[in-house]
Amino acid sequence: MSLIGTLARLEAVESGRAQPLATVRHRHLSDRPLVLVPLTTAGEAGAPLGALVGTDPAEPRLLVVAQPRDRDLRFAFLADLAEAVVPYLDGYAGEVEAAERSETDPETGKKVKVEVELCADAPQLIVPSRAGVEYVRLLGRSTRFRRTAEDDPDTPYPAPARVPLLGRWLTHYGERARVPGSSLLLAATDLLNRHWATGQSSLEDQHLGALLAWIEAGDGESGAEAALRAELGRDAAGQLLCPPAGPATDPTFDNRLLAPAIDRYDRARQALGAAEEGELADARLGELHRAEREVRRLVASQLKPTWDAVWRCLELLRGLPAGSRVADRWTRDRWSFTGHRDRVRSGEPPQPRRDDAVTSAQKLAARETAQAQLEAQEALDDPLVLAARRLAGEAFTAEVLDVVPAWTESKRPSPRPLLTVRTGDVPQLGEGVKVYRSLDGRPQSAAFVGYEPEDGTLVLRLLDRMGRAKNPAEGTVPVKGDRIVWTLFEHDQRGGPKLPDPEDTPWTHGGPPGEPGAERPDPVTPEDLL
Amino acid sequence: MPGPRRELRQRLAELRGPAVPHPLDARALAALAANPGCRRRALLDGAGVDKGALASALGSPSSYGQSQFAFARGHAFEARVKADGGMELMRLLGVDEPGGVRVPELAAAGPQGRAARTALALREATGAGTWTLLDHPLLALEVAGSPAYLEPDAVVVHPDGRWTVVEIKSFPVLDGSADPAKVGAAARQAAVYVLALERVAALTEGAEVAHSVLLVCPRDFTNQPAGSVVDVRKQLSVTRRQLARLTRIEDIAAALPEGLSFDLEGCSAEQLTEAVEAVPHAYAPECLAACELAFHCRGRSREAGAVETLGRSVRGELGGLTTVGAVLAAARGEAGDPADPAVAALRRAQALRREAITGAVAITGAVAGAGEVAGAGAGAGAGAVGTEGAAVCR
Numbered sequence: 001m002s003l004i005g006t007l008a009r010l011e012a013v014e015s016g017r018a019q020p021l022a023t024v025r026h027r028h029l030s031d032r033p034l035v036l037v038p039l040t041t042a043g044e045a046g047a048p049l050g051a052l053v054g055t056d057p058a059e060p061r062l063l064v065v066a067q068p069r070d071r072d073l074r075f076a077f078l079a080d081l082a083e084a085v086v087p088y089l090d091g092y093a094g095e096v097e098a099a100e101r102s103e104t105d106p107e108t109g110k111k112v113k114v115e116v117e118l119c120a121d122a123p124q125l126i127v128p129s130r131a132g133v134e135y136v137r138l139l140g141r142s143t144r145f146r147r148t149a150e151d152d153p154d155t156p157y158p159a160p161a162r163v164p165l166l167g168r169w170l171t172h173y174g175e176r177a178r179v180p181g182s183s184l185l186l187a188a189t190d191l192l193n194r195h196w197a198t199g200q201s202s203l204e205d206q207h208l209g210a211l212l213a214w215i216e217a218g219d220g221e222s223g224a225e226a227a228l229r230a231e232l233g234r235d236a237a238g239q240l241l242c243p244p245a246g247p248a249t250d251p252t253f254d255n256r257l258l259a260p261a262i263d264r265y266d267r268a269r270q271a272l273g274a275a276e277e278g279e280l281a282d283a284r285l286g287e288l289h290r291a292e293r294e295v296r297r298l299v300a301s302q303l304k305p306t307w308d309a310v311w312r313c314l315e316l317l318r319g320l321p322a323g324s325r326v327a328d329r330w331t332r333d334r335w336s337f338t339g340h341r342d343r344v345r346s347g348e349p350p351q352p353r354r355d356d357a358v359t360s361a362q363k364l365a366a367r368e369t370a371q372a373q374l375e376a377q378e379a380l381d382d383p384l385v386l387a388a389r390r391l392a393g394e395a396f397t398a399e400v401l402d403v404v405p406a407w408t409e410s411k412r413p414s415p416r417p418l419l420t421v422r423t424g425d426v427p428q429l430g431e432g433v434k435v436y437r438s439l440d441g442r443p444q445s446a447a448f449v450g451y452e453p454e455d456g457t458l459v460l461r462l463l464d465r466m467g468r469a470k471n472p473a474e475g476t477v478p479v480k481g482d483r484i485v486w487t488l489f490e491h492d493q494r495g496g497p498k499l500p501d502p503e504d505t506p507w508t509h510g511g512p513p514g515e516p517g518a519e520r521p522d523p524v525t526p527e528d529l530l
Numbered sequence: 531m532p533g534p535r536r537e538l539r540q541r542l543a544e545l546r547g548p549a550v551p552h553p554l555d556a557r558a559l560a561a562l563a564a565n566p567g568c569r570r571r572a573l574l575d576g577a578g579v580d581k582g583a584l585a586s587a588l589g590s591p592s593s594y595g596q597s598q599f600a601f602a603r604g605h606a607f608e609a610r611v612k613a614d615g616g617m618e619l620m621r622l623l624g625v626d627e628p629g630g631v632r633v634p635e636l637a638a639a640g641p642q643g644r645a646a647r648t649a650l651a652l653r654e655a656t657g658a659g660t661w662t663l664l665d666h667p668l669l670a671l672e673v674a675g676s677p678a679y680l681e682p683d684a685v686v687v688h689p690d691g692r693w694t695v696v697e698i699k700s701f702p703v704l705d706g707s708a709d710p711a712k713v714g715a716a717a718r719q720a721a722v723y724v725l726a727l728e729r730v731a732a733l734t735e736g737a738e739v740a741h742s743v744l745l746v747c748p749r750d751f752t753n754q755p756a757g758s759v760v761d762v763r764k765q766l767s768v769t770r771r772q773l774a775r776l777t778r779i780e781d782i783a784a785a786l787p788e789g790l791s792f793d794l795e796g797c798s799a800e801q802l803t804e805a806v807e808a809v810p811h812a813y814a815p816e817c818l819a820a821c822e823l824a825f826h827c828r829g830r831s832r833e834a835g836a837v838e839t840l841g842r843s844v845r846g847e848l849g850g851l852t853t854v855g856a857v858l859a860a861a862r863g864e865a866g867d868p869a870d871p872a873v874a875a876l877r878r879a880q881a882l883r884r885e886a887i888t889g890a891v892a893i894t895g896a897v898a899g900a901g902e903v904a905g906a907g908a909g910a911g912a913g914a915v916g917t918e919g920a921a922v923c924r
Contacts, residue, residue, distance in 0.1 A: 002879075006847060007861060007883055009840050010840070010858055016857075041598040042596075042603075043600030043604060044746065045701070045702035045704070045751055047749045170910075200815075201841040203818065203841070204815060204818070217572060231593075232590075232825065240593075249597065251595035251597040252595055254597035255597060255598050268638075277681050353705045387882040391878060522750055523752065
C-alpha cells in the first residue's frame with residue numbers, strides 16, 4: 001500500500017468512516033449483473049450447501065441441498081444452478097457487432113484483417129468475496145468433466161444436461177478473474193477495497209459485513225463500532241447477526257442449527273422409506289417436506305444478509321462515475337466472453353486440468369501486460385491514483401513556462417519543440433528519459449533534456465504526434481500556461497515477444513504436448529461420500 | 531526437578547488459579563512462534579490459562595470453533611487412511627508388503643506416561659529394523675520453560691532408523707495442488723512435531739528425524755488419500771529460532787506485580803482485565819486468526835491509537851511515528867520535524883492527496899471524458915524542485 005493509501009486509512013480511523021481511495025469507478029458494472037452467493041459444507045470439497053442467485057435484488061432464487069452428502073441432491077442443486085446461470089450467459093451470446101481482428105494467414109504468413117463477431121455486451125458475475133471467486137473455480141472444476149447420459153450412456157451417475165456446460169463457463173470466468181482489471185467475475189469485497197480505505201487492516205477488510213460497516217458508517221456510530229458488531233455481534237440464540245459472506249458457514253450455526261435440522265431431514269427420509277403404502281406414507285411425506293423446508297429456511301437465513309450486502313455494494317459503486325478507460329478494459333472482457341462462446345459452439349472439449357507450457361506462458365504474459373495496463377489506465381483516469389504515482393516520482397504535473405520551436409536536422413525537418421516546464425513534484429528523471437502525456441486520449445511522448453541551472457525548471461523535447469508537415473499541427477504542442485500531467489510510464493502496453501507454437505515447445509518446457517487426448521472424467525466410486 | 535524450575539511451575543500455577551491447565555498444542559505453538567514478541571500470549575499459554583474462556587470473561591469473546599461437519603469429515607478421512615493396520619498409509623510411503631508393519635500399543639496413564647511410552651516405542655522400533663507405525667504418539671517439548679504435549683497424527687519409523695512425521699488433513703489436493711495457505715499451516719504444525727521428535731532422537735541411538743513430512747489429503751473430489759512429501763526445513767528453522775527467542779516466561783512472570791491472578795472462577799472481570807493489562811501484548815491483525823484474545827488486544831491497541839492495528843507493514847513507512855494521532859499531526863504540519871524524511875514524505879503525501887480530492891470534486895464532471903487531469907488546481911507549483919518537504923505543505 002502506498003503512503004497515500006496509509007494516510008487514507010489513518011484518516012478513516014480518526015473520522016470513524018471509510019475514506020475515498022479513488023475518485024472514479026475503476027471497474028465496469030453491468031446494468032444487469034448476476035449475483036451469486038454460494039455456501040459450502042464445512043470440511044468437504046465440492047459439496048455445496050446452497051446458494052442465492054439472480055439478477056433482481058428483490059427476487060433471488062434460493063437453491064438448497066438438504067443433505068449435502070447425497071449425490072442425487074447435489075446433482076439436483078447443480079442442475080438448478082445451471083438453469084439459473086446458463087440461460088443468463090446465453091442471453092448475451094446472440095447480440096453481436098461486427099469487429100475486425102488481425103490474424104496470421106496460414107499460407108502466406110502475413111497479417112490479415114478478418115471480420116469477426118464481437119458480443120455487444122457480456123454477462124457479469126458478482127460474488128461476495130475472494131473466497132467466492134475461488135469457489136466458482138472449484139464448482140467449475142468439479143462439474144466440467146462430468147458426463148451426461150447423452151455424452152456417454154454407460155457413465156455411472158450421469159450428470160444433468162447443462163451441468164458440464166455450467167462447469168466450462170464457471171471455469172472460464174474463474175480463470176478470467178485472475179486477469180488484473182477484468183470485470184467478468186468480481187468479488188464485492190475487492191470492489192469496495194479498490195475504492196475505499198477503512199480504518200482497519202486489509203486482513204479485516206476481507207469481511208464483507210465489517211467493510212460495509214466502515215463505508216456506511218454514520219448516524220452517531222463509528223465505523224469501528226459498526227464493524228465490530230458485524231464481526232462478533234450475536235443474537236439471543238448465539239447466532240451471528242452478520243453471517244459470514246461464505247462460502248464457509250459459521251461453526252456455531254452448523255453445530256446448533258444446521259446439523260440438527262439435517263438430522264431431522266435424514267430421519268424423516270428414512271421413516272418415509274420404511275413406511276408402507278397409504279395414509280402413514282402421506283403423513284411421513286408431510287414430515288419430510290417440513291424438515292426440508294426447515295433446512296431451506298436456515299440456509300436462506302445465512303444467505304440473505306450477504307445477498308443484500310452485495311447489492312448495497314453495487315449501489316455504492318454505481319454512485320461513482322466510471323473512469324474513462326474502464327470501457328476499454330470491458331471491451332477486452334467482451335472479447336474474452338466471445339472467444340469462449342465460440343469455443344463452446346465449435347464443440348471444443350472442456351478446459352484441461354493443467355495448461356500446457358505455451359498456454360501457461362501466454363496466460364502469464366497476458367496477465368503481466370494487463371497489470372501494467374491497469375496501473376497506467378487507473379492513474380490516467382483518476383487524480384487520486386495519479387497522486388500515488390507522483391509521490392513515487394513516476395509522474396509529475398507541470399506548468400508550461402515557455403515553448404521554443406525546433407526541428408530535426410534531417411533533409412525533411414520534423415518539428416521537435418522544446419518545452420520549459422515547472423513542477424512541484426520530484427520525478428525520477430535522467431537524461432533522455434521518455435515521458436508521456438495524453439493528447440486526445442492518445443499518448444504523446446517527450447524526452448527529458450535537462451534541468452535549467454538557475455531555477456531548477458525542466459526542459460523537455462516533444463517527439464511525436466505533431467503531424468507530417470514541417471510545422472506542428474494545430475493543438476498538438478502545449479502553449480505557455482498549460483498544466484499538464486506527464487508520466488514516466490507508457491500509457492499503452494505492448495505484449496512481449498511472440499511465443500512459439502505449441503508444436504514447437506522446447507524440450508526445456510516438456511516438449512510438444514502431443515495429441516490433446518480428451519480429458520477423462522473424475523472417477524466416481526460408490527464408496528465416496530462425495 | 532531443579533529448584534528454579536519448580537519455583538516457576540509454582541508461580542504459573544498460582545497465576546492460573548485452581549483450574550486444570552489448558553494444554554498447548556502444535557497449532558498454538560506454531561501461532562506463538564509466529565508472534566514471538568507477544569509476552570501476553572507467552573505467559574498465558576505457558577501458565578495454561580484457557581484464553582477462550584478468559585476472552586469471554588473480558589467481554590471480547592472469540593469466534594473460534596469447528597463445525598461438526600468438518601470434524602466428522604476429518605475423523606472419517608483419518609480413520610480411512612489408517613485402516614487395516616495403516617496399509618493405505620504405508621502404500622503412500624512406497625511400502626508394498628504392509629503385512630510386516632508393526633503398530634505398537636501406545637496407551638498409558640497421563641500425558642507424562644504416554645510421552646514416556648512413545649519414547650520407549652520409538653527406541654524399540656529404531657532397534658528392530660522394521661517398518662513401524664506409531665498411531666497418535668505423544669511428544670513432550672519444553673516451550674519457554676513449561677512443557678507442552680504434542681500429538682502428531684502418526685509417526686513412521688523406517689527400517690534404517692529414520693522417523694517421518696505424518697500429517698493427515700481433510701482439505702483436498704486438486705489436480706496435484708492444494709490451497710497454499712492450508713499447506714503452509716500444516717507444514718508449520720508438522721515442523722513443531724519434527725522439533726519435538728528431534729529431542730527424543732537425540733537420546734536414541736541410530737535414530738534420525740526426516741526433515742520432510744508426509745502430508746496426506748483426499749485426492750480431488752474423492753475419499754482416496756493422496757500423499758505428498760513436504761520439505762519443512764524452512765518452517766523448522768523458523769520455528770526453532772522463534773521458540774528460542776520466545777521471551778522467557780520466568781522474566782515475564784518476575785516482572786508482574788504480586789497477587790495478580792488469571793483465576794477465571796475467583797476473579798471479577800475488572801480484576802481479570804487488570805491482570806491481562808499488566809502483561810504487555812504485541813497485537814497485529816494476523817493475531818485475529820490465531821489467538822482467542824485478539825479482539826481484546828485489538829480493542830486496547832485501537833484505544834492507544836497504535837498504527838500496527840492497520841497491519842505490521844504500515845509501521846515501516848512511518849519512521850518513528852507510532853500512533854495515529856502523531857502521524858496525522860505530522861502530515862498536517864501540526865507537529866513533527868520537517869527534516870525527518872518520514873515526516874517530509876507524509877506531508878508531501880498529504881498535500882498530493884488533498885489536491886487530488888479537492889480537485890476531483892471540482893472537476894468530477896470533466897474527468898469522465900478527457901482523461902486529462904492536469905487541470906486539477908495544484909497549489910504546490912511554487913515549490914522549487916528538490917526542496918519539496920517544507921514548501922508543499924502549506
